[in-house]
Amino acid sequence: MSTISPLLSRTSNLMSSELLRRRLQETQRELLLAQDQASTGKRLSRGSDAPSSISAVLFLNQAKIEREQQKINLEHGSGVLNLADSSLRDITDILIDSQQIASSQIGVGSDATTRATQAEVIDAQLEGAIQAANRKFNGLSIFGGNNGASGNDPVFESFLGGVRYTGSTESLRNDVGALVDLPFNANGLDSLGALSSRVKSLVDLDPQANAQVRLSEVDGARGQGFAAGAVQLSINGGLTTVDLTTADTLDDVLIRVNDAISTAAPGAGALSLGPAGYSLTANAGNTITISDASGGFTAADLGIDLSVTSGTSAGGDIGVRLTERTLLSDFGTVIDFTSGLQITQGLQTEVADFSSATTVQDMQNVIDALDLGLRLTINDAGTGLDLVSEVSGIELSIGENGGTTAEDLGVRTFGSSTLLSDLRGGLGVDRTPAGEPDLNIQLHDGRLLEIDLAAANTVGDVVDAIRNAATASGLALGTDFDAVLSPVGNGIILTDNTSGASFDFSVTNAGLSFAADHLGIRANALSGSTITGTDEGAVTVQNLFTHLKELSTALRNNDELGISLAGSSLESDIDHVVTARARVGVQARRIDDQLVLIEDRDIQEQTMLSQLQDADLTEVLTRFAQLQTQLQASLQIGSANQQLTLLDFLR
Numbered sequence: 001m002s003t004i005s006p007l008l009s010r011t012s013n014l015m016s017s018e019l020l021r022r023r024l025q026e027t028q029r030e031l032l033l034a035q036d037q038a039s040t041g042k043r044l045s046r047g048s049d050a051p052s053s054i055s056a057v058l059f060l061n062q063a064k065i066e067r068e069q070q071k072i073n074l075e076h077g078s079g080v081l082n083l084a085d086s087s088l089r090d091i092t093d094i095l096i097d098s099q100q101i102a103s104s105q106i107g108v109g110s111d112a113t114t115r116a117t118q119a120e121v122i123d124a125q126l127e128g129a130i131q132a133a134n135r136k137f138n139g140l141s142i143f144g145g146n147n148g149a150s151g152n153d154p155v156f157e158s159f160l161g162g163v164r165y166t167g168s169t170e171s172l173r174n175d176v177g178a179l180v181d182l183p184f185n186a187n188g189l190d191s192l193g194a195l196s197s198r199v200k201s202l203v204d205l206d207p208q209a210n211a212q213v214r215l216s217e218v219d220g221a222r223g224q225g226f227a228a229g230a231v232q233l234s235i236n237g238g239l240t241t242v243d244l245t246t247a248d249t250l251d252d253v254l255i256r257v258n259d260a261i262s263t264a265a266p267g268a269g270a271l272s273l274g275p276a277g278y279s280l281t282a283n284a285g286n287t288i289t290i291s292d293a294s295g296g297f298t299a300a301d302l303g304i305d306l307s308v309t310s311g312t313s314a315g316g317d318i319g320v321r322l323t324e325r326t327l328l329s330d331f332g333t334v335i336d337f338t339s340g341l342q343i344t345q346g347l348q349t350e351v352a353d354f355s356s357a358t359t360v361q362d363m364q365n366v367i368d369a370l371d372l373g374l375r376l377t378i379n380d381a382g383t384g385l386d387l388v389s390e391v392s393g394i395e396l397s398i399g400e401n402g403g404t405t406a407e408d409l410g411v412r413t414f415g416s417s418t419l420l421s422d423l424r425g426g427l428g429v430d431r432t433p434a435g436e437p438d439l440n441i442q443l444h445d446g447r448l449l450e451i452d453l454a455a456a457n458t459v460g461d462v463v464d465a466i467r468n469a470a471t472a473s474g475l476a477l478g479t480d481f482d483a484v485l486s487p488v489g490n491g492i493i494l495t496d497n498t499s500g501a502s503f504d505f506s507v508t509n510a511g512l513s514f515a516a517d518h519l520g521i522r523a524n525a526l527s528g529s530t531i532t533g534t535d536e537g538a539v540t541v542q543n544l545f546t547h548l549k550e551l552s553t554a555l556r557n558n559d560e561l562g563i564s565l566a567g568s569s570l571e572s573d574i575d576h577v578v579t580a581r582a583r584v585g586v587q588a589r590r591i592d593d594q595l596v597l598i599e600d601r602d603i604q605e606q607t608m609l610s611q612l613q614d615a616d617l618t619e620v621l622t623r624f625a626q627l628q629t630q631l632q633a634s635l636q637i638g639s640a641n642q643q644l645t646l647l648d649f650l651r
Contacts, residue, residue, distance in 0.1 A: 064602070067598055067601065067602045070598050071595065071598055071599070071602075074591055074594055074595040074598060075595070076137075076138065076140075077185070077591045078588060078591050078592060078595065079137050079138070080137045080140060080142055080185045081142075081185070081186075081584055081587050081588040081591060082588060083135060083137045083142050084142040084143065084185065084186045084191070084584045085581060085584050085585060085588065087132045087133070087135050087142060087143075088191065088577055088580055088581040088584060089581065090128075090132045091129050091132050091133070091192075091544070091577055092574060092577050092578060092581065094125045094128055094129050094132070095129075095544060095570050095573050095574045095577065096574060097125065098122055098125050098548060098551060098570055099567055099570040099571060099574065101118050101121060101122065101551075102551055102563050102564070102566055102567030102570065103567055104118075105118055105555060105560075105563050106560055106563055106564055106567070110560075111558075112558040115555040115556070115558055115563070116555065116556055116558075118555050119551075119552045119553075119555035119556045122548055122551050122552040122555060123552055125548060126545065126548040126549065126552065129544060129545065129548065130154075130156050130163060130545070133155070133156045133188070133192060134154040134155060134156050140185060141154075141155045141167065141185070142185055142186060143155060143156075143167060143185070143186050143187060143188050143191055143192065144167035144168065144185070144187070144188070145167045145168030145169060145170050145171050145185070145186070145187030145188065145189075146168045146170050146171065146187075153166070155167035155188060156188070156194075156545075159373055159391055160345055160346040160347070160348055160372070160373065160391060160394060161346045161347065161393070161394050162346060162373075162391040162392050162393035162394035162545075162546075162549070163391065163392045163393050163545040163549075164373045164390050164391045164392075165188045165189075165192075165194035165195060165390050165391075165392070166390065167187060167188045167194070168187055169187055169188075169189045169190075169195065170187060171185055171186060171187050171190070186580070186584055186587075190580060190583065191577070191580040191583075191584070192543055192544060192545075192576075192577070192580070193541070193542065193543035193544070193573075193576055194390070194392065194541070194543060195388055195389070195390060195541065196541055196542045196543050198386050198387065198388045198389065199386060199387040199388075199389075199396075199398060199411045199413060199539065200379065200386050201379065201384040201385055201386055201409060201410030201411050202384070202410050202417060203333065203384050203408070203409060203410030204333070204383045204384060205322060205331045205332065205333055205335075205383060205384050205385070205409075206331065206332025206333055206383070207320045207321065207322050207326050207330050207331060207332065207382075207383075208275040208276075208320065208330045208331070208332050209250060209273060209274065209275055209276060209277055209318060209320050210250070210273070210327075210330060211249065211250055211251035211254065211273060212249055212250075212251065213249060213250045213320055214248060214249055214250075215228075215247060215248060215249065215250065215252075215253075217320065217321050217323050217325075218250075218318045218319055218320050218321065219318070219319030219320075219321060219382070220300075220301035220302070220303075220318060220319060221277065221300060221301060221302065221303035221315065221316030221317060221318055221319070222297065222300055222301055222316075223319065224297075224301065225301065226298075226301045226302070227296070227297045227298055227301050228244060228245050228246075228247070228298065229244065229245060229292075229293070229296045229297070229298040230242060230243045230244060230245065230293055230296065230298065231244060231257075231290055231291065231292060231293070231296070231298050231299040231302075231304070232289075232290070232291045232292065232293055232299075233257065233260050233261065233264070233288070233289075233290055234287075234288070234289040234290075234291070235261060235264050235265045235268050235269075235286065235287070235288050236265060236268070236286055236287055237287075238264055238265070240260055240263075240264050241293070242256050242257055242260045243256070244256060244298055244302075250273055250278075250318075251273075253271075253278070253302060253304075254271055254272075254273055254278075257271045257290070257304070258270050258271055261288065265286070267283060268282065268283060268286040268288060269281045269282040269283050269286055269288045269308070271290075271304065274314070275332065276314070276317040276318070277302070277303045277314070277315050277316060277317055277318040278302060278303055278304045278314075278315045278318070279312055279313065279314045279315060280304060280306045280308050280312065280313055280315065281308065281311070281312040282308040282309055282310055282311060282312075283310070284310045285310060286309070286310065287307070287308070287309040287310075288306075288307070288308055289306070289307040289308075290304045290305060290306055290307075291305055291307075292305060301318075302315070302318060303315030303316030303317065303318050321378075321381075321382025321383070322360060322378045322379075322382050322383065322384070322385070323360065323378070323382075324359065324360050324361035324364065324378075325359060325360070325361065326359060326360045327358060327359055328354075328357060328358060328359065328360070328362075328363070329358075333408070334408065335405070335408040335409060336403040336404045336405045336408050337354045337355060337357065337405065338355050338403060338405075339400065339401045339402050339403020339404065339405045340352050340353040340354055340355070340401045340403070340405055341354075341398055341399070341400070341401060341405055341406050341409075341411070342398075342399045342400060342401040342406075342488060342489050343370065343372060343374070343396075343397070343398050343399075344395075344396070344397040344398075344399075344489075344538075345372040345373060345374065345389070345391060345394060345395075345396050346391070346394035346395065347394075348372065350370045350372060351401050352366050352367055352370060353366065354366055354405070360378065360385070363376055363385070364376045364377075367387070372391075373389060373390040373391040374387055374388065374389055374390065374396075375387070375388040375390065376388075384409075384410060385409055385410075385411065386411075387411050389539070389541055390541075391541065392540070392541040392543050392545035392546045392549075393540070393541075393545050393546045393549035393550075394540065395538035395539065395540050396413070396538060396539050396540065397413050397414070397489070397490055397535050397537070397538040397539075398411050398412055398413045398490075399412060399413070399414065399486065399488070399489040399490035399535070400412065400485075400486070400487055400488060400489070400490075401488060402487055402488055403487075412490070413490065413535075413537040413538060413539055414459060414485070414490035414491065414535050414536065414537030414538075415459065415460075415485065415537075416458060416459055416460030416463070416485065417458055417459075417460060418458060418459045418460075418537050419457060419458055420453075420456060420457060420458065420459065420461075420462070422537065422539075423459075423518060423519070423536045423537055424518055424536055425538075425539070425540060425542075426542075427518075427565075428518070429453070429514070429515050429518040429519060430513065430514040430515065430518060431453050431454060431513050431514075431515050432454075432510065432511050432512055432513040433454070434452070434454035434455075435452065435454065436452065436454075436510070436511055436513075437450035437451060437452050437510040437511065437513075438451055438452060438453040438454075438509070438510050438511075438513040438515035438516075439451035439453065439466070439507060439508075439509070439510055439513070439515050439516050439519075439521075440507070440508045440509070440510045440516075441466070441469075441494070441506075441507050442503055442504065442505065442506045442507075442508070443475075443481065443496050443498045443503065443505060444496055444498045444499050444500070444501060444503050444504075444505055444527075444529075445498035445499060445500045445501050445503070446500070446501035446503050447473055447475070447498070449466070449469045449470060449473060450469070450510060451465050451466055451469050451510075451515075452465070453465055453513075453515055459485070459492070459519075459537070462492070462519060463483050463484065463485065463492060466483040466494070467482070467483050470482075470483070475498070479497065480496075480497055480498050481494075481495060481496055481497065481498065482494070482495045483495075486532065486533075489535065490535035490537055490538075491520055491521075491532055491533040491534055491535050492519060492520070492521050492533040493530065493531070493532050493533065494507065494521065494530070494531040494533070495529055495530050496525070496529050496530075496531075497529055504524050504525065504526050504527070505524075505525040505526070505527075505528060505529065505531065506523065506524040506525065506531075507521045507522055507523055507531055508522060509522060518536060519533060519536060520533040520534035520535065520536040521533040521534075542569070543573065543576075544570070544573040544576075544577070546569075547566050547569040547570050547573055548566075548570070550562065550565070550566040550569070551563065551566035551567065551570065554566055
């Protein structure tokens with residue numbers, strides 16, 4: 001008869017209880033998981049459920065969130081562009097109606113009263129065009145560009161008797177899931193020509209190199225910017241590498257190269273920086289060579305790919321560009337900053353005083369402070385400054401204020417370099433055929449100067465032609481007679497100091513020429529000695545707002561030529577707006593196509609996500625039932641085992 005140790009019995013009971021407890025916990029855990037899967041429909045609820053799949057699930061969930069935002073962006077962009085399209089259609093209708101009015105008021109049957117009445121209609125059309133241009137979609141200006149979300153302020157507003165555009169020249173862009181962000185509104189420049197007139201300077205201010213100039217601000221000796229990298233430095237045959245990858249300024253290059261030279265061969269030479277770029281000096285008995293590593297262009301871009309023996313060699317011009325940070329003292333040309341500019345915008349005249357400016361940005365701030373609706377900008381080449389007018393419908397004139405500032409900067413609207421073809425708003429100067437005089441200048445002493453302007457291309461050429469004719473007739477320039485550009489404002493000033501005969505001092509057109517009128521100098525000073533010409537070089541923003549205002553003015557003044565010119569300009573405006581509408585249509589189509597693509601991608605990603613994390617409800621419910629049965633059986637067996645005693649083993 002066998003016996004059972006009490007200790008063994010206790011151990012077996014404890015083990016049995018622990019195994020039962022673990023089995024019950026495992027079954028309950030699986031039941032809870034099955035219950036959770038059945039209620040949520042998801043196979044995965046935490047990372048530990050399927051470590052190999054969770055990263056893909058997280059990625060797809062993040063992509064889903066991004067797709068939702070991209071769809072919102074696309075739907076918003078579609079709404080903006082659809083409104084822009086309808087607004088451009090309305091503006092086109094306004095321009096067509098206005099052009100038809102202009103056509104109807106030319107020729108027989110039109111009178112001053114009828115034209116004045118039609119001017120009121122054009123004023124209403126102008127207001128309608130402004131309202132259409134100021135439309136918004138959910139608070140976003142459709143023609144404001146990336147400055148179109150500026151609250152309730154319109155981007156086209158009445159200003160100094162004209163229409164000012166305060167928006168941007170770049171359209172808003174947003175993430176729509178494409179390779180690049182897509183534009184989803186329009187801007188006033190592209191759509192309506194809001195800034196189409198600018199005073200472009202032809203003067204290269206030739207900014208000089210200095211230690212603080214950033215490498216991102218140079219065109220490079222090859223004209224392709226700066227390619228960061230390392231350069232090879234050879235000193236008397238010994239080779240070392242200078243890493244310029246993290247160099248930020250011209251001074252960084254200078255310090256690193258010179259440190260390398262001093263370390264490798266103290267006193268061998270040095271790299272220096274001049275107005276155009278770098279120069280390399282090798283002291284007597286030394287040879288220093290700087291070159292690019294294979295495939296690199298760093299030395300070439302810096303103009304320091306040089307080899308020098310016992311001497312100095314200048315590198316290439318690194319082409320420093322103008323920036324807002326550029327010091328005025330670093331301009332390579334002489335500029336009169338003391339006198340300033342006399343600027344007339346519409347009926348308002350102000351003086352831009354640059355005497356306290358030290359940087360280009362200071363000059364821009366001076367222009368902004370005048371509040372004339374002007375922007376001083378750096379040209380695309382980074383060599384000069386342009387003045388951009390934001391105001392349509394009024395004339396802009398930039399002249400001197402007693403010095404040479406406007407000429408020096410190249411922004412004078414009636415200067416020596418102003419093309420005759422640009423005068424009178426681009427209509428130019430009507431002249432006679434070559435060999436025939438265009439101007440007759442009658443002097444007090446009886447001499448008549450006949451001026452042939454056939455070879456003249458600029459205002460300066462006209463002044464020279466007049467002065468040459470005076471010299472040829474025996475007059476002493478500056479004493480007997482002179483022709484100069486006005487030292488204040490704009491215009492040609494003629495002075496006649498002759499005497500002795502009873503002749504008026506006058507300037508008239510010669511033959512069929514209109515040069516005296518178109519140059520603003522047709523006048524009779526009678527016994528006076530000075531004729532001050534008018535400014536015929538004023539510029540206007542050439543767009544639909546200007547041309548509608550010009551048409552209204554011409555109708556009120558009963559000016560048939562003005563009506564005809566304005567009508568012709570409106571035809572060009574119609575073409576411009578139609579083209580802009582087509583461009584908006586292309587943008588809208590790209591937005592719509594991208595929306596379809598995003599929705600397709602969303603479906604694909606949702607399918608993949610479902611495959612990774614969605615539960616098979618049939619399998620889950622079957623397993624749940626099995627687990628319930630398993631739990632019940634475990635409890636019954638465990639209960640029976642726990643009721644056994646020592647007597648049960650002794651039987």
